[in-house]
Amino acid sequence: MTERLGLGSSTSATSAVGMAKIRNLIASRCGQANVNTFVLFIDNAQRISEAEYEYLEDLDSMVRQDRLSLFLVLVRQSDAEGVDVGDDWRDRATHSIRRWFMHTAPFGPLQGVAEVTHALSGYDAVAWPTPDMPFSRYFAREAFDGGWRLGSQSPLIWEVANEMRKKAKLPDTDTWPMATLTLMVRHLLHEIAFRRAGFDAFTADDVVTALRSCSFLRLEYVRTQSPIPVVG
Numbered sequence: 001m002t003e004r005l006g007l008g009s010s011t012s013a014t015s016a017v018g019m020a021k022i023r024n025l026i027a028s029r030c031g032q033a034n035v036n037t038f039v040l041f042i043d044n045a046q047r048i049s050e051a052e053y054e055y056l057e058d059l060d061s062m063v064r065q066d067r068l069s070l071f072l073v074l075v076r077q078s079d080a081e082g083v084d085v086g087d088d089w090r091d092r093a094t095h096s097i098r099r100w101f102m103h104t105a106p107f108g109p110l111q112g113v114a115e116v117t118h119a120l121s122g123y124d125a126v127a128w129p130t131p132d133m134p135f136s137r138y139f140a141r142e143a144f145d146g147g148w149r150l151g152s153q154s155p156l157i158w159e160v161a162n163e164m165r166k167k168a169k170l171p172d173t174d175t176w177p178m179a180t181l182t183l184m185v186r187h188l189l190h191e192i193a194f195r196r197a198g199f200d201a202f203t204a205d206d207v208v209t210a211l212r213s214c215s216f217l218r219l220e221y222v223r224t225q226s227p228i229p230v231v232g
Helices: 015-033 050-065 094-100 112-125 135-139 141-145 150-167 178-193 204-213 216-223
Strands: 037-042 069-074
Touching: 015 037, 015 050, 050 069, 112 135, 112 150, 112 178, 135 141, 135 178, 150 178, 150 204, 150 216, 178 204, 178 216, 204 216
Parallel strands: 037 069
Antiparallel strands: none
């Protein structure tokens, strides 16, 4: 946590010293932004120990003494295989629930081709590294300037993915996890569009290759709790 906050780490530093550094950082950042709430995202929050929760509660109390507030966003995965096993905070003390667990917002897979289209269109709109350079234009400038958009290919991508599922004898679904969608897009843009001379659009074979590269079917077997075929 301290490394992501840019505080560094030291084997000789005590917890009190670390706490003071984080407290000072929060006060400094809030002062610079002229706000009184500091939002802290903690990834892999399912791994937080009871002692670490107590550490955060102590930090929150100190921040309150500075007339500031600490807002935690605990990003947690309920199960390594992606199977929801419910919330793990229901048996916690009431003071802890009031402090940290006011709301749960499940982040599920994309629902249907419309949401897939919306997600893919984001690559056509979000600019990087300059305002005139959307992600998809960066990797396929000629095609983009000619009118091609990644979002326009969502029907093909959706169809190919469903066909792969059908051939694998997986149950029908209208959902698609972001994990494999983003990895598929990375392969399509970086490994195909960026490297292919005269690229103008992805083909069905391109989509199949990208889906295989991101282990699309493997996650689908796990999501649906279907046995993974043994090849050999």
